[in-house]
Amino acid sequence: MFVSTRGKGRPAWSRDSAGTTHLELIAAVFVVSVGIFGAFQLFRFCLDRTAAINEINVAVRAVQNELETLRAAPFDQLVPGERGFISSTPELDRLAHVAARVVISAEPEHPDSLRRVSATVTWIGENARRIEKSMTTLIGERRP
Amino acid sequence: MKRTDGTRGELFLRRESRGIAEDLGATLIELLGYFFVLAIIVNLATGVFVQSSRLSALGVQTLESMRALQSIQGAFAQAVRASNGVAAEVGRFRSGPSTLVLRMAGGGADTGAREFIVFGTFGGERIQRWHVRMEDGAEHVEGITSYPLVVADVRFVYDSPYPETSRLITMQIQPKQAALKKRDSQPNTMSAAPRLREGIFP
Numbered sequence: 512m513f514v515s516t517r518g519k520g521r522p523a524w525s526r527d528s529a530g531t532t533h534l535e536l537i538a539a540v541f542v543v544s545v546g547i548f549g550a551f552q553l554f555r556f557c558l559d560r561t562a563a564i565n566e567i568n569v570a571v572r573a574v575q576n577e578l579e580t581l582r583a584a585p586f587d588q589l590v591p592g593e594r595g596f597i598s599s600t601p602e603l604d605r606l607a608h609v610a611a612r613v614v615i616s617a618e619p620e621h622p623d624s625l626r627r628v629s630a631t632v633t634w635i636g637e638n639a640r641r642i643e644k645s646m647t648t649l650i651g652e653r654r655p
Numbered sequence: 656m657k658r659t660d661g662t663r664g665e666l667f668l669r670r671e672s673r674g675i676a677e678d679l680g681a682t683l684i685e686l687l688g689y690f691f692v693l694a695i696i697v698n699l700a701t702g703v704f705v706q707s708s709r710l711s712a713l714g715v716q717t718l719e720s721m722r723a724l725q726s727i728q729g730a731f732a733q734a735v736r737a738s739n740g741v742a743a744e745v746g747r748f749r750s751g752p753s754t755l756v757l758r759m760a761g762g763g764a765d766t767g768a769r770e771f772i773v774f775g776t777f778g779g780e781r782i783q784r785w786h787v788r789m790e791d792g793a794e795h796v797e798g799i800t801s802y803p804l805v806v807a808d809v810r811f812v813y814d815s816p817y818p819e820t821s822r823l824i825t826m827q828i829q830p831k832q833a834a835l836k837k838r839d840s841q842p843n844t845m846s847a848a849p850r851l852r853e854g855i856f857p
Contacts, residue, residue: 543696550703554710561717568721572728576825576846579732583814583823583848599825601841 570632570644573600577630586652589626606634624652723804728845734772735847741818746794750818755811807831
């Protein structure tokens with residue numbers, strides 16, 4: 512038996528469920544937008560990560576090049592103190608606000624024949640974060 | 656319309672039934688609207704998919720290139736550190752800007768055999784590492800390793816005018832991928848110093 516007769520010859524349940532409301536539309540658009548923006552965020556994240564890995568590789572290579580250069584240098588050139596890199600790693604220019612320094616110190620047990628050498632590269636990475644890569648090695652005087 | 660008696664009630668039911676039937680399904684305009692919205696969503700999704708695929712390919716390519724560079728750097732540094740220094744030439748190989756010949760420590764001291772490691776592209780597009788053994792004036796190739804990085808240019812730089820007296824060897828690699836895209840124009844530089852040099856250090 513029919514009870515409701517609201518509207519023009521159309522039952523209430525049928526009229527109420529036809530089409531979509533504004534709220535439903537906005538919700539659907541919101542969900543789609545969240546998905547699309549999420550995908551774009553993912554792109555950006557992947558690109559940033561790849562760039563960061565590349566930057567770290569370059570920095571580590573520069574540090575290794577510097578240590579190798581110092582290892583090849585005559586021992587009397589390893590004067591204790593702090594200074595810039597003497598090696599050439601041109602790709603280091605790809606890093607933003609890059610600073611490279613070497614700290615040489617004499618080892619207390621063998622001050623005349625052993626040096627502790629630390630090479631450090633610092634730069635500004637993603638999100639203006641300061642990143643530092645450093646390596647330390649011992650270099651001894653080569654004796655015949 | 657109010658139902659007052661049986662006859663009018665039947666009429667009402669028929670009309671109501673027709674009204675429900677009219678509400679079912681979709682009009683042409685509604686269908687067109689649905690298709691339009693669907694087309695936009697499919698277009699966006701396809702764009703996102705294509706961009707994802709490109710990004711994934713770019714990421715894989717970049718990472719493989721970095722891994723290959725690390726592999727070359729590792730092999731180069733290991734060979735140079737284990738060597739006695741640079742040899743001017745061995746067999747058909749001569750040290751210079753495009754080729755590096757390393758005189759390796761050890762070898763067959765009792766048999767007079769000497770071992771060498773040679774790096775270069777030898778006219779190809781990939782860096783190769785040749786393990787050469789010289790015995791009784793004859794050249795024996797013990798092994799060849801080719802690294803999975805296509806390069807546009809490879810250059811060896813020595814810290815001395817004569818390669819055989821150099822104490823620091825630098826390899827500069829320009830990957831072909833970067834050279835083609837004209838980005839990362841600076842070559843990848845890797846240096847190494849022989850640890851076992853004989854008689855040249857002061």
